[in-house]
Each structure stands twice: as C-alpha cells, then as structure tokens.
Amino acid sequence: MAGERGPLDGVRVVEIASEATAYAGKLLADHGATVVLVEPRAGSPLRWYEPFVDDVGDPERSLWWWHHQTSKHGVALDLDDPTDSRRLRALLAAADVVVEAEAPGRLAAAGLDPAAVRADAPRLVWTSITGYGPTDERSRQPFTDLTLLAEGGPVWSCGYDDHTLPPVRGGGGQAFNTGAHYAVMSILTALLYREHAGVGQRIDVNLYAAANVTTEFASYSWLVAGQTVQRQTGRHAAPNPSFPTQAATADGRHVNTGIPPRRPPEFRAVVAWLDELGIAEDFDGIGVLRLGAELDGEGEAGNVLDLAQIAEDDLMGEIFQSGRDAVIFIAAHVTAQEFMLGMQQRGMASGAINSPEEVLADPHFIARGWPTPVHQPELGRTVTYPGGPIRFGATPWSIRRTAPRLGEHDDTVFGSDGTVRFP
Amino acid sequence: MGALSHLRICDFTGQLAGAGATKWLAAFGAQVIRIEDPVTKGRWDILRGSPPFKDDRRGIEFGAGFQNHNVGKLGITLNVRTDRGKELLAELVRRSDAVTENFAAGVLERWGFGYPRLRELRPDIVYVSNCGFGQTGPYGTFKSWGPIAQAVSGLTFTSGLPDEDPAGWGYSFMDHTGGYAMAIAILMALFHRVRTGEGQWVDLSCTEAGAALHGPAMLDFDVNGRPMRRPGSPNSNRNAWPAMAPHGIYPGAGDDEWIAISCRDDAEWEALRTVAGAALPDRTAWASVRGRLDDQDALDAAVAAWTRGADRFATAAALRAAGVAAAPVRRPAERIDGDPATGAWPLWPTVAHGAMGDVRVDGLPVHLSETDWDMTTGAPLLGEHNDVVYGDLLGLSSSEIDGLRAEGVI
Known part of the structure; x- marks a missing residue:
C-alpha cells in the first residue's frame, strides 16, 4: 500500500466530509494526494451509511465509508466550535486544494468564508460542490442522488418499453459520482494553471448541471432538432422506437x-x-x-x-x-x-x-489485476476492493491506506501549540 | 488566457468516450488538434454523419453528436498509411504535450506509433489510450462502445426494478464517464510531468472506470457474502445505502408524468405527511424508518395514490418548501428551456459551426473564477484547419500543402 508513487504526490487536500465530496477525495487520494478528511467530532453521518460489516450498525463498520474514504487521513472538528474553527482555518490556508459541499453560506457562518480564506492563501484552489449552483435556492433545500437524477435528465431516459412502469434511476450514487468527476477535472485544470501562472482559484461544481450534460442524445436531440427521446428497455432512449438489443x-x-x-x-x-x-x-x-x-x-x-x-x-x-x-x-x-x-x-x-460481484470474478478483470486486496485492520484479514479507474504506466493508482477511524489523525495534523501539519 | 492555453494535444479521439475528454481541454484553452482520415472522410467517428440533425440536413458535416463533442477543436486530415503522412505525424508529436486516442487496442502501434516510438519523438510525451477493455488481458481485442462497457462493468445490471429485466441506462453513460476518466488521466499525467519532467503511457479501460463506481456493492459481497444478484434485487429506485423510505419515483397527474421523492429521516416523513394530509393513511408502524422499510410496498402504494392526484411540479414544490427532497422527473424541454437556471448558468452555449450555423451544445457544469471555460466555435469541418496546422505550426508553404492534398496525404 505505502511507498507507491502517484501522479498527485505532494498535493495537500482538505476535504470536508460529504456524500458529494467523497468520490472526488478518493480519486485524489488514491492517486497520491495527501487528503485530510474533516468530519464532526460526533462522527460523519456518512459513517452510518449501510452496508455494515456483518450488518452490525457501527460508525467504524460502514462499507460505504470504507470504500469512499480510502487513502485519506481523518480529523474530527466541530465547525461551530470557535477553537476548532480556527484550527480548520489554519489547515485550509495551508492546503493546495479544498473540496467541500456545504450548503451555500454555511462555512461563512462558521468563520470560514471561502473568499476570506483565499485572500490569505492566494494559491489555494477552493472547490465548492452544490446541488444547483451557489445562488440557486434549491442548493439550500434537501436533495438526494435520486432527486438530482430525476430533475437533471438521466431518469427521463432510463427504464422500460412499458411506460406504465416508472422510469428508473441508475444505481450506485451516480449523480454524486458524476459531480466528483467534474470536480476532479476542475481541480486538475486549476492546478495545472497554478503551476503555470502561480495563482489558485475558486471552483463551483453544480450537480444538477452535471446531470444535465451527462444525458447524451436526450439533450442534443432537443437542442438541435426539438425532439424528445422516449425510454426503452436496456437501450438508448430515442425519439422513435428502436429494436431490442438486450436478450435473456x-x-x-x-x-x-x-x-x-x-x-x-x-x-x-x-x-x-x-x-x-x-x-x-x-x-x-x-x-x-x-x-x-x-x-x-x-x-x-x-x-x-x-x-x-x-x-x-x-x-x-x-x-x-x-x-x-x-x-x-x-x-x-x-x-x-x-x-x-x-x-x-x-x-x-x-x-x-x-x-458487481460478477465483475470481481471475471477472468479479464482478474488477469489485469483489477480486484485489489487490502489488509483491513478492523477485520484482521484481507478485503478485496474495486481497482482503480485509470492505469498509469509510471505513477500507479493504489489504495494507500484504509479509511480513517474517527479522529485517527488529530494528533498528527494538529500540534498542541496550534500548528497544523499535513501527514 | 485559458487555464490550459499553454498545452497542445495531438488528438485521435472520437465518438464521445474520447472526444468528450478533449472537449474539456479545448474549453479551457488547450490547442486540440483533431486528426481525421481523409480516405474515409472521418467516418471512423460514426457520429460525424449520424442523427440527430439540425434542419434535417444530412452528411458528414451535420451530425449533431459530433458537433456537440468536438467544439473548440482544430481539425486536420492526415493519411497515416502514407510515408509522408507518418513523417508529418512525427512532426506533430514532437510539438505536442499529449497524444490521445480511443481506437481499439493496438491501432497506433500498428501504424508505427506505439508508446516507445512516441517517446523517441518526444521523451516527456503523455500518451493516453482509451478503449473498452484496456490494452491487455483476455478481452483486450474485444469490441466495445458505451452500452457494452455498461453491461460488463455492472452499470446495466444495477439499474432496474425487481422481477423485470435490467433497465440499464438509456444513453451511453459510460461514454460520458469514460471521457471524464480520460480527461482526468490526461490532466493527472500532465501535472506529474510538469512537476517531474516525466511523461508516461496511460492505459484507460472504460469497463474498469465503470466498475470502480460500485464499491459498496463489491465490499458487501466480499465482506458479507451478499451478492447483488438475488431475489428482489436490485431495485434502483429505492435506496439501501443509506436506507430511506419512502424513496422512489411515483406517478403524477397526467400521461407519463413522474415525481421523485426521498425522505431521508423520520422528521422528513412527518413533513411529507403534513403536506399530504388525509390523503395518506395514518399508520403507527410507519413513524420509524425501520417500520417504513419493512412495509415498503404498501408505503409506496400509498404515496403513489396521493401523488397521482396532483401536478408533479406543484407536489415537488410543496414538498421542498416543507424540507423534503423531491423533484419532478423533467423531460429534456423542461430542464433545457423550462428551467431558467440552466440557461443562466449558461449550460447551453451557442457555438458557430461552419456548416450547421449557430448551434446550442452541452456546456460545462463548473465555473472557475480566474480561468473559466469558453465555447464559441463549433466542431471542425473535415480538414478545416489544414492550412493553420500544416502552415503555421509545421511551417509548410501553401504550395507544399497543395501538394499534400494532391497526393492524398491530407
């Protein structure tokens, strides 16, 4: 696990834990960035996402957490505690990249206004992920993967020939994963510019917009031809019915x-x-x-x-x-x-x-070494994780460490004298 | 100045899984030189001449998908079967930061431009190849496009309702997502290069990029022995991780009208009950999420009986105002022209295309404060930028370029 050379070695990232930041942070961390994951002292609600090891609900047994937080370090802080807020501000200012998905205004209310932090740290790349953009009222209202994909277009295109059945949301939390891909593309673009020009910037990622431009024909059939696609079983939604391409x-x-x-x-x-x-x-x-x-x-x-x-x-x-x-x-x-x-x-x-389990057993994936064995200290045995999305020749993807336990790196990151240090 | 204006990409990508990646780079200012085959008139990319069409005009300059995925790029023709074509390609590679392609595995190598040769031409070159199954392994030679990659990677299976066939994705989700992974691959490799001086070859397999999106399900199988292929599973309109109920897509008043509703906790369920009023039965067992999960079929039927009676937009607005996550299932028109927020982003920029005229395209769902993206010019016509690239970049005279045309090199 340790000792691998990644393409993002030396990049220091602070991630404020959220369902919307998790995969972006993992992509950065598994590729070598030092990611410090910040969660509340009581533990992130994400630690209570199923499934759990042996179905026993426990904040250190969430497999959702284990998957999404690999290779990250973890600290526990309460944004509304003035001392913790100061410590976090120092950490943010020392970072290369911040990734957060708090409701607009939430961090400013805690004394962590992104503009103010950036004024102190002009090379910082600050990434805000919101449901509908920073000014849309819907970003302050509740949304989920389901409602984002329903409103953003993917759901309209997915389902069955039989339209008495509801349209279908694809599984796996893809509204957040798509947003995460866009966040990482943006961060890398900003980092390349920073290497060239020396300045950081503020990035806004809009999850609803990301779903809107991830619908292929549905959007551009409307944009250029005023056509509305209709969902079909197991194949592309289309303005006119097409033949089945799925067989038992x-x-x-x-x-x-x-x-x-x-x-x-x-x-x-x-x-x-x-x-x-x-x-x-x-x-x-x-x-x-x-x-x-x-x-x-x-x-x-x-x-x-x-x-x-x-x-x-x-x-x-x-x-x-x-x-x-x-x-x-x-x-x-x-x-x-x-x-x-x-x-x-x-x-x-x-x-x-x-x-998904059949993918892990597929001979092609096994031949390419894709299923990834990782020693899991909580279980005292090896667990098979999904492999990486990209195969770099010189700087490989790897799981650097298992997901952090609550507050695991508090003492590593925060000195007793008020200093902060990236692991 | 764009964030990536200092970079040049020698680009063989096509379709969406490849072209989508370099569309991003071009939108941030990179000079993306898209190379097409003059012999087949660029038809390796079938989207060049595929519907939908604007104004019903057809042909290789009118495919709206091609136009959408290639905005802002330069386009040249080059016949790499010829010796002179190979020489010109070598010159382009020497002047490029990255070479990108999504051919079937091994195509560039057969042309004599595998990674070792590319590195000879430019020692710090970044080379990203992208195909369905990657460059190695038992399926390395298999043919693929979005729906195939979705099938094999698990994405098709995990989209569906119980006791029905897989619904899958009604579009090439993995062409989009393969493009995102490819953009990340190019950018990460370029970042590593700028820091260390080292280039590399990146082997991107779209099925691996897709399979990586199923982590919790894979760990549930490995750790708990619970497969997703089991009776009643999957039901992707419901939510297991985290457990929520009600959580689904329910009918609204009218034909093929639907609304998505998620109650994340008991308080949101109470809020939903307040909005629905007497239309929902009062069941004590439903007060807790456990009770609702255990009785989800009856719960969903009761919610559907309520939502069926009203306009989906009105129901969603009332639920949102009450603090419940809800959204109408929007048709394309309702999110593109019917939601002012997407137009204001602006998510559908108009670009000028040499044959199609002004066309609206998919923009980007991000903004960067110092170096934002820009889309103004459409996809290149076949060979549109031959004079610019062969003349200004490679320094050929106009008579030399005419000669290349006459000899069928470009």
Whole structure:
C-alpha cells in the first residue's frame, strides 16, 4: 500500500466530509494526494451509511465509508466550535486544494468564508460542490442522488418499453459520482494553471448541471432538432422506437447483443455458430439467414447492408431482421459469458450483463489485476476492493491506506501549540 | 488566457468516450488538434454523419453528436498509411504535450506509433489510450462502445426494478464517464510531468472506470457474502445505502408524468405527511424508518395514490418548501428551456459551426473564477484547419500543402 508513487504526490487536500465530496477525495487520494478528511467530532453521518460489516450498525463498520474514504487521513472538528474553527482555518490556508459541499453560506457562518480564506492563501484552489449552483435556492433545500437524477435528465431516459412502469434511476450514487468527476477535472485544470501562472482559484461544481450534460442524445436531440427521446428497455432512449438489443440467456442472465450482423462474413459466422450448437434447423429464420451468408463480398464499406436499402428492399430488410433474431435465438441457448465470448470471437461487439460481484470474478478483470486486496485492520484479514479507474504506466493508482477511524489523525495534523501539519 | 492555453494535444479521439475528454481541454484553452482520415472522410467517428440533425440536413458535416463533442477543436486530415503522412505525424508529436486516442487496442502501434516510438519523438510525451477493455488481458481485442462497457462493468445490471429485466441506462453513460476518466488521466499525467519532467503511457479501460463506481456493492459481497444478484434485487429506485423510505419515483397527474421523492429521516416523513394530509393513511408502524422499510410496498402504494392526484411540479414544490427532497422527473424541454437556471448558468452555449450555423451544445457544469471555460466555435469541418496546422505550426508553404492534398496525404 505505502511507498507507491502517484501522479498527485505532494498535493495537500482538505476535504470536508460529504456524500458529494467523497468520490472526488478518493480519486485524489488514491492517486497520491495527501487528503485530510474533516468530519464532526460526533462522527460523519456518512459513517452510518449501510452496508455494515456483518450488518452490525457501527460508525467504524460502514462499507460505504470504507470504500469512499480510502487513502485519506481523518480529523474530527466541530465547525461551530470557535477553537476548532480556527484550527480548520489554519489547515485550509495551508492546503493546495479544498473540496467541500456545504450548503451555500454555511462555512461563512462558521468563520470560514471561502473568499476570506483565499485572500490569505492566494494559491489555494477552493472547490465548492452544490446541488444547483451557489445562488440557486434549491442548493439550500434537501436533495438526494435520486432527486438530482430525476430533475437533471438521466431518469427521463432510463427504464422500460412499458411506460406504465416508472422510469428508473441508475444505481450506485451516480449523480454524486458524476459531480466528483467534474470536480476532479476542475481541480486538475486549476492546478495545472497554478503551476503555470502561480495563482489558485475558486471552483463551483453544480450537480444538477452535471446531470444535465451527462444525458447524451436526450439533450442534443432537443437542442438541435426539438425532439424528445422516449425510454426503452436496456437501450438508448430515442425519439422513435428502436429494436431490442438486450436478450435473456440460458443461465437466467442477460446480454447486450450489440449491433446485429450487417456484413456477409458476419452472417456466415452466425450460421456456422448455429450449426456448431446444433440448433440451426430450430431457428425459424434459418433460410433467410443463409441468404445473408450467401451475399457477395467481404462487406468492406460498400457491402455493409445499407440502411436505406433495408428500408426499401423487402428481402434485404428480412435478411437484416433474421440476423437480429438469430443472435437473440442463440442467446437463449448459451450462457451470458458464452454469448459474449462467442460474439466477440466472431468479430461482433457484445457484452454480458454482469452484477458487481460478477465483475470481481471475471477472468479479464482478474488477469489485469483489477480486484485489489487490502489488509483491513478492523477485520484482521484481507478485503478485496474495486481497482482503480485509470492505469498509469509510471505513477500507479493504489489504495494507500484504509479509511480513517474517527479522529485517527488529530494528533498528527494538529500540534498542541496550534500548528497544523499535513501527514 | 485559458487555464490550459499553454498545452497542445495531438488528438485521435472520437465518438464521445474520447472526444468528450478533449472537449474539456479545448474549453479551457488547450490547442486540440483533431486528426481525421481523409480516405474515409472521418467516418471512423460514426457520429460525424449520424442523427440527430439540425434542419434535417444530412452528411458528414451535420451530425449533431459530433458537433456537440468536438467544439473548440482544430481539425486536420492526415493519411497515416502514407510515408509522408507518418513523417508529418512525427512532426506533430514532437510539438505536442499529449497524444490521445480511443481506437481499439493496438491501432497506433500498428501504424508505427506505439508508446516507445512516441517517446523517441518526444521523451516527456503523455500518451493516453482509451478503449473498452484496456490494452491487455483476455478481452483486450474485444469490441466495445458505451452500452457494452455498461453491461460488463455492472452499470446495466444495477439499474432496474425487481422481477423485470435490467433497465440499464438509456444513453451511453459510460461514454460520458469514460471521457471524464480520460480527461482526468490526461490532466493527472500532465501535472506529474510538469512537476517531474516525466511523461508516461496511460492505459484507460472504460469497463474498469465503470466498475470502480460500485464499491459498496463489491465490499458487501466480499465482506458479507451478499451478492447483488438475488431475489428482489436490485431495485434502483429505492435506496439501501443509506436506507430511506419512502424513496422512489411515483406517478403524477397526467400521461407519463413522474415525481421523485426521498425522505431521508423520520422528521422528513412527518413533513411529507403534513403536506399530504388525509390523503395518506395514518399508520403507527410507519413513524420509524425501520417500520417504513419493512412495509415498503404498501408505503409506496400509498404515496403513489396521493401523488397521482396532483401536478408533479406543484407536489415537488410543496414538498421542498416543507424540507423534503423531491423533484419532478423533467423531460429534456423542461430542464433545457423550462428551467431558467440552466440557461443562466449558461449550460447551453451557442457555438458557430461552419456548416450547421449557430448551434446550442452541452456546456460545462463548473465555473472557475480566474480561468473559466469558453465555447464559441463549433466542431471542425473535415480538414478545416489544414492550412493553420500544416502552415503555421509545421511551417509548410501553401504550395507544399497543395501538394499534400494532391497526393492524398491530407
């Protein structure tokens, strides 16, 4: 764990603990920054986020906390206590980067006005993450991952063909994760500018805005064409209905079937696959599918089934449809993993729909060393953490240390004489 | 002056997972030189000619996605199959701080521009390659795009309702997020370089960047042995971490109208009851979060029966005023033109595009006080900046550039 060289070695960060800062702080810390995580003396409410080790609720047993606070150091302070507030102010002024997501005005009320701290520390990069921006009243009202994704656009695009079912919020706290990505991009941009020009700056990250510009077609279909996308099961929301790209497999799982066969070699490969499985004659469309396999050429450029031709030529349309049907038919006869490997080995994109635990067991992720064993002192054994998002050749991601216990680094960071020191 | 105006990027990225990363760099002033293939007229990036279209005008200069993801970049054509093309690419690399691409694994190497060669050309070069599964491993050669990376990384599975198929994401969440991870990779490597003088190769796998977003679920499995694939799971409209109830997406009055509501604690539940009044049954067991979690189906049915009767915007406003997290599920029009806050940010800047005219695009959800982003020019037309780059940057005369055109090098 210790001893790794990260791209952010030597960068000193103060993070005021919040659901909205957690992943940003982790990205910085796992890449080498020294992150001091500040939480209330009574412990951050985030320590009470499930799941807990053995389901026993305890502020040192939250797995949510363990994941999000890796590689950070931790101190406990009460913002409203004048002595603690002074200590925190000294810590903030000594930092390169501050990351906080307090409601607008909250820190100023505690004597920690960002403008005043920055006036004393002009090289400081101060990052404020808010729900809706610093001046929008909604930033002072309650919001959650769910309400941000609902209001910001992602939810409108996600769900099922059956619109009597509600639209769906994607799991995993992605409104906050997307905000965290934008926070880190902003911080790095500001740090690069600081290396060049010598000054820090104030960064505002708006979570609602971040969701708004993370919806792909939904936004720009409206912006350029005035079109409204409609949600569909397991595939892109679109102004007009499209064909399914998700199929059930023989092991009770699902796959993304990718783009259907469009070139003669792909049709030939699918026919051969059906033959190998001994199910070719069980497939209703086998006759038409074989016509696709008999088309001339290798399908470079001109011989790809042309969408206009598919629309105008009944036979070409039938051939194209038989390719779609054939891969869905094959999926029902093999496992999700067999389907993905079978498609990919035949040159066609496809993906098994994995649960998170299935990712940890996947041979590709294991071969790349992605699941990350970490000694967990609370358990006296090794725990497998998710690996990093980015693979640096010279300055690797790593989990430097496990999440801090409450007040673990108070004495390291705060001297009895009122001084502060980054670990 | 932009925050990154001192940097030049030799950019082969496309689609969104790659182009989204260098869009950020360009918005902060970096000179991003986007290289396209003259032989296929840039169609490696299928978004160049893909819908949606403005004014229904079609062709490689009219794909709105391409335009959205490439604002502010320079565009040149270069045929790297030719010897002269390779020489010109080498000259560009020598003058660049970073080389970026999201081809399938190994493409640059086959062209003769793998990392060892790039480092020969410029010892401190930052090279970031981005593909679905990374440059190594059993799936290293597999084809991928957003929905595939979402499937394999767990993101599709974790989005859905119980007893239904996975709902997944109705757009390429991992193209956006792969782009964010790639921007972070480029910026971190450049930061390390400015501090130490050392460049490096960064291998970004979009499936790994996606899988990294499931930490608590993975630890729950490793530590507690609890898989997410189990009966009744997942239900991603509910919330387990932290436990909240009610927490869901409920119908509003009207067709396909919905409202999201989260009660984070018992006080917020009491506040919701006050807003709903007699429309909600009074059940003692529901006073505690434990009681509500244990009876969530009945609780959700009762909340839905109430919300169904009123306009979702009005219900959300009343709940917010009472201190309860709530929001209407907004349609694109309702958040883009119907919410003045996004326009005022400004989240939808208008850029000038050489063929499409004025077009609104996705802006950035951040502001930097000293060096904010700027988007004014649209995506480059195919080869639009050949004269600027080959002439001003590489020092070729106009007759030499004409010769390159004639020979099919650019």
